[in-house]
Amino acid sequence: MIKLKTPISEEEIRKLHVGDSVLLSGVIVTARDAAHKLMIEERPDFIREALKESVIYHCGPVVKKDENGNWQFVSAGPTTSAREEPYQADVIEEYKVRGIIGKGGMGPKTAAGLQKSGAVYFHAVGGAGTLIANAVKKVRTVHKLEEFGTPEAFWVIEVEDFPVVVTMDSHGKSMHKEILEKSTKIAEELMG
Numbered sequence: 010m011i012k013l014k015t016p017i018s019e020e021e022i023r024k025l026h027v028g029d030s031v032l033l034s035g036v037i038v039t040a041r042d043a044a045h046k047l048m049i050e051e052r053p054d055f056i057r058e059a060l061k062e063s064v065i066y067h068c069g070p071v072v073k074k075d076e077n078g079n080w081q082f083v084s085a086g087p088t089t090s091a092r093e094e095p096y097q098a099d100v101i102e103e104y105k106v107r108g109i110i111g112k113g114g115m116g117p118k119t120a121a122g123l124q125k126s127g128a129v130y131f132h133a134v135g136g137a138g139t140l141i142a143n144a145v146k147k148v149r150t151v152h153k154l155e156e157f158g159t160p161e162a163f164w165v166i167e168v169e170d171f172p173v174v175v176t177m178d179s180h181g182k183s184m185h186k187e188i189l190e191k192s193t194k195i196a197e198e199l200m201g
Contacts, residue, residue, distance in 0.1 A: 012170075016062035017107040019127035025175045027182040031131065033171040036149065037064040037110070041088060043161040044153070045096040052103060055152055059165045060104040064131070067093060067111035069160025071138070072148070080148035082166070086138025087112040090130070098122025110173055114183065123179050130177035132184075144171040 013021065015035030025031070038059050040048070047053060071084040090097075090111030097119040100106060109115070110131045123129060133141060145166050152163040176184040 015064060015107075017064075018062065019107070022107050022127050022129055023179050025129050025178055026180065027175055027178050027184050029175040031173050031175065033064065033108075033110075033131070033173055034169045035063070036165060036167055037066050037171075039066045039068045039070060039085075039162070039164040039166065040100075041067060041069055041161050042092055043157045044163050045093050045100055047153070048100050048104065049096050056163055056165075057104060059149075059163075060106050062105055062107050064108035064110055065100070065106055066133075067109065068164075070142070070145075070164060072159055072164075080151065080164075082142040082145040082148070082164075084138035085142040085145055087133040087135055087141075089113045090115050094119055098125075101126045101128050110171075114176055114186075120177055120181065120183055120186070123177055124181050127179050129175050129179055130183075131173035132176040133171075133173050141171065144168045 011029055011031045013031055013033050015037060036059060067088045067090045068085055069088055070082050072080050073083055075081050087110060090113050094116045097115060098121060101122050107128050108131055110133050112133060112135045115130055146169050147167040149165040149167060154162040
């Protein structure tokens with residue numbers, strides 16, 4: 010098990026390979042469709058520092074306020090990453106992002122962006138939202154909550170020992186692509 014803490018250097022990321030298990034700690038940012046669209050169309054500076062050498066988590070959290078008025082994550086499962094394919098490589102390069110967390114993997118444009126910029130795709134376990142929420146230790150701030158709503162807002166959070174697996178690395182390897190190719194070949198043979 011590899012332990013990583015944000016900010017993460019390009020050198021640290023380039024040491025990772027598909028199949029590596031990682032416990033991630035530090036500050037990360039949730040971002041989904043509306044956030045990615047905004048980052049490309051308007052290139053806002055308010056999120057730039059939080060993303061530099063950090064990680065974007067494709068997540069629409071369930072949150073509540075505690076008795077002191079502080080935000081807490083109730084559930085924080087990953088959402089399907091493929092929807093961000095049109096934006097992801099550009100966001101990684103523009104904001105110096107070192108990792109993406111989600112589920113289902115991403116396509117060739119993102120894979121090329123990971124190689125170019127020195128970043129990786131981490132797979133989080135779907136269906137384990139409540140368990141993953143335990144890794145969220147603090148909500149630092151939230152941006153665009155009023156405009157985008159809870160699932161689409163930028164949640165800047167501190168995590169500790171968030172369990173992920175590298176499934177796309179900065180060397181051009183993609184576990185998702187390999188599995189698709191193998192399963193397609195088997196399906197063709199079965200239908201032969």
